[in-house]
Amino acid sequence: MSKTFTPSPETPAVITANDLRMGHCVWMLDGSWTADPGKAQLFEDGPRAELALLEAEAQGHIVVGAYLAEAKRGPNGPEATHFREEFRRRGPSNYFHGKQAETVTA
Amino acid sequence: MFDARPNTSSNLDYYRHRAAQFRSQVARRLDGSLTEEEFRPLRLMNGVYLQLHAYMLRVAIPYGTINPDQMRTLALLAQKWDKGYGHFTTRQNIQFNWPKLVDIPDMLDALAEAGLHAIQTSGNTIRNVTTDAFAGAAADEVMDPRPYAELLRLWSTDHGEFQFLPRKFKIAISAGAKERAVIAAHDIGLRIVRNDAGETGFQVWIGGGLGRTPLLGQVVREFLPEADLLPYVEAILMTYNLAGRRDNKYKARIKITVAERGLDVMREEIEAEFINRRAVFTGVDQKLLADLKAQYAAPNFRHEPTGDYEAERAKSGAFRSWTDTNLSAHKVEGYASVTLTLKAPGVTPGDASDEQMRLVASLAERYGHSDIRIAHDQNIVLPHVHKSDLPAIYRELVEAGLATANAGLISDIIACPGMDYCALATARSIPIAQDIADHFRARGLEDEIGQFNIRISGCINACGHHHLGHIGILGLDRAGVENYQITLGGDGYEIPAIGQRAGAGFPGEEVVPAIDRVVTAYLALRDGPQERFIDAYRRLGAAPFKAALYPETANA
Ligand code: HEM
Ligand code: SF4
Numbered sequence: 001m002s003k004t005f006t007p008s009p010e011t012p013a014v015i016t017a018n019d020l021r022m023g024h025c026v027w028m029l030d031g032s033w034t035a036d037p038g039k040a041q042l043f044e045d046g047p048r049a050e051l052a053l054l055e056a057e058a059q060g061h062i063v064v065g066a067y068l069a070e071a072k073r074g075p076n077g078p079e080a081t082h083f084r085e086e087f088r089r090r091g092p093s094n095y096f097h098g099k100q101a102e103t104v105t106a
Numbered sequence: 107m108f109d110a111r112p113n114t115s116s117n118l119d120y121y122r123h124r125a126a127q128f129r130s131q132v133a134r135r136l137d138g139s140l141t142e143e144e145f146r147p148l149r150l151m152n153g154v155y156l157q158l159h160a161y162m163l164r165v166a167i168p169y170g171t172i173n174p175d176q177m178r179t180l181a182l183l184a185q186k187w188d189k190g191y192g193h194f195t196t197r198q199n200i201q202f203n204w205p206k207l208v209d210i211p212d213m214l215d216a217l218a219e220a221g222l223h224a225i226q227t228s229g230n231t232i233r234n235v236t237t238d239a240f241a242g243a244a245a246d247e248v249m250d251p252r253p254y255a256e257l258l259r260l261w262s263t264d265h266g267e268f269q270f271l272p273r274k275f276k277i278a279i280s281a282g283a284k285e286r287a288v289i290a291a292h293d294i295g296l297r298i299v300r301n302d303a304g305e306t307g308f309q310v311w312i313g314g315g316l317g318r319t320p321l322l323g324q325v326v327r328e329f330l331p332e333a334d335l336l337p338y339v340e341a342i343l344m345t346y347n348l349a350g351r352r353d354n355k356y357k358a359r360i361k362i363t364v365a366e367r368g369l370d371v372m373r374e375e376i377e378a379e380f381i382n383r384r385a386v387f388t389g390v391d392q393k394l395l396a397d398l399k400a401q402y403a404a405p406n407f408r409h410e411p412t413g414d415y416e417a418e419r420a421k422s423g424a425f426r427s428w429t430d431t432n433l434s435a436h437k438v439e440g441y442a443s444v445t446l447t448l449k450a451p452g453v454t455p456g457d458a459s460d461e462q463m464r465l466v467a468s469l470a471e472r473y474g475h476s477d478i479r480i481a482h483d484q485n486i487v488l489p490h491v492h493k494s495d496l497p498a499i500y501r502e503l504v505e506a507g508l509a510t511a512n513a514g515l516i517s518d519i520i521a522c523p524g525m526d527y528c529a530l531a532t533a534r535s536i537p538i539a540q541d542i543a544d545h546f547r548a549r550g551l552e553d554e555i556g557q558f559n560i561r562i563s564g565c566i567n568a569c570g571h572h573h574l575g576h577i578g579i580l581g582l583d584r585a586g587v588e589n590y591q592i593t594l595g596g597d598g599y600e601i602p603a604i605g606q607r608a609g610a611g612f613p614g615e616e617v618v619p620a621i622d623r624v625v626t627a628y629l630a631l632r633d634g635p636q637e638r639f640i641d642a643y644r645r646l647g648a649a650p651f652k653a654a655l656y657p658e659t660a661n662a
Contacts (some may be wrong), residue, residue, distance in 0.1 A: 022206045023160035035155045061138045092526035094454045094536045099187055
């Protein structure tokens with residue numbers, strides 16, 4: 001999950017982190033944070049993404065460990081390209097709780 | 107210097123004080139006066155990690171020994187501040203996977219009231235001392251290792267000199283004629299032995315550890331008199347503290363120090379330092395040890411007939427098969443130690459629900475002299491149970507899903523949290539463990555296969571001890587896809603051995619068929635049911651098992 005990763009139109013990315021108080025995964029959109037990865041902002045422009053990452057890092061009172069994660073455009077917003085990010089989106093695979101359960105009831 | 111403060115009558119005050127300290131640190135983190143960089147080491151000092159989906163709190167269970175009230179406190183934490191379960195680890199601790207940072211101070215307060223804490227469960231300090239889950243009960247035991255484990259715990263808790271070691275430091279101690287504490291894989295391993303004169307002392311091992319460079323410990327001292335325990339361990343730690351590498355985190359464990367400098371050089375320095383340290387210990391440790399031995403005196407064992415137990419065995423096949431696999435020989439006639447495996451079908455290895463924890467607490471009170479152990483293999487042990495109580499216990503365990511008759515069998519798998527929870531993981535381990543267990547259950551082969559250790563880690567840190575599995579599985583990331591490397595021939599117990607990598611890794615869906623081929627080959631090749639896989643592997647070598655794993659290459 002290297003921070004030196006540079007997004008481009010071929011390899012877009014989202015900015016993701018953990019919520020400081022609760023610990024859950026969050027994604028950045030327009031400088032604020034959402035628990036719904038489908039709503040995340042997709043960056044295709046390297047410099048803009050770097051700038052947004054700096055902005056994310058400056059929000060250490062809200063989130064922890066912001067980084068750029070590769071993603072792709074999907075019908076319902078950005079989708080993960082790596083299985084690690086898929087787990088962060090969905091929650092653990094051993095129990096039907098956490099995000100899976102929340103997504104179903106939502 | 108030796109300081110027993112945390113054990114004095116004020117030890118609860120000490121835990122409360124530490125919890126209050128952390129509460130104020132959390133408040134300052136949340137109001138912005140502490141940055142994450144400043145806060146991180148403080149939270150780690152209290153066992154708080156930030157994982158994939160949430161914070162994780164690791165609570166110390168000293169040498170896996172816990173009483174019913176403490177178990178109920180763990181149940182309370184699981185129920186009130188987590189999602190209704192806790193994960194018991196190979197280091198005899200428990201981890202909670204879902205606490206919120208804002209709740210952790212309350213959790214630490216609750217722990218403190220029960221005499222529990224999360225101190226030194228992380229960081230480059232001396233971690234929780236581990237031991238045999240059957241300590242104080244095993245028929246083959248030289249003596250109860252727990253007073254020594256407690257002495258080491260008291261000495262190492264908040265030891266001013268050893269809070270900033272080059273890397274984490276793990277001590278294990280065992281006292282069985284059979285080794286059950288995996289001492290060869292620890293920074294220091296202590297084996298209680300008796301010398302020719304009948305005195306008890308320790309065979310001292312150093313330099314074991316798994317992770318990215320797996321190494322077995324070596325014997326640095328054949329016989330250490332009992333009274334020299336603390337000064338000698340202190341001499342080892344001081345030598346390591348000075349010589350251990352701090353330039354590279356991956357080379358900082360004592361195993362690398364020993365490997366790079368040689369055992370003889372280390373021994374010389376340790377022995378020289380030991381003379382100085384010995385002089386400083388004027389006896390307070392020995393007085394304390396005597397008190398601890400009294401505290402760990404054997405419970406009031408009953409002497410009663412075991413006819414009901416024999417009758418139930420004759421009557422019920424399920425009960426008999428459970429007692430065949432899950433009981434261990436006790437030093438007292440009429441007693442047994444009972445293993446409750448946390449490996450029921452479909453269950454995450456090592457997880458227990460809050461209700462299960464409460465049931466265990468209650469069973470221990472009613473039938474188990476109020477003693478509970480967390481075992482290295484992620485199971486729970488009731489060390490002292492009179493056999494006549496077993497039919498009653500069994501009925502309650504069945505209802506709670508805790509009577510799985512598989513202790514030590516192929517479905518009794520150690521698995522770390524892997525990519526389902528762990529921020530460092532490169533692949534998942536839990537579903538692989540579950541698939542393997544389900545597969546051999548479905549084939550109805552478990553009992554026929556017999557004793558078999560499968561261990562799985564989700565990355566090279568080896569928390570699941572995969573190197574020590576008869577079959578070890580290591581989850582890796584190959585170009586964004588989970589891939590599993592298999593090792594063969596590892597053993598953590600009697601004849602410690604690091605498993606050897608068999609060849610190229612397998613995609614997730616091919617792991618079960620691959621393991622099935624190895625096991626099928628074993629069943630065909632073994633001398634008889636008494637020859638375990640590991641024995642057959644030692645007799646025949648790796649070749650036939652590798653050929654089973656990679657049939658295409660073998661035929662080519
Ligand atoms: C999820 C949080 C965890 C993290 C971040 C973590 C991290 C690590 C790391 C970085 C190491 C390697 C240390 C080194 O070689 O210097 C390690 C080793 C180890 N961990 Fe964990 N671990 C976690 C959970 C667990 C669990 C759940 C278990 C037990 C099931 C466990 C048991 C161990 C053991 C036994 C080792 C020692 C391997 C050795 O001998 O070197 N850990 N852990
Ligand atoms: S082995 Fe790796 S994946 Fe498993 S718990 Fe340890 S650090 Fe996490």
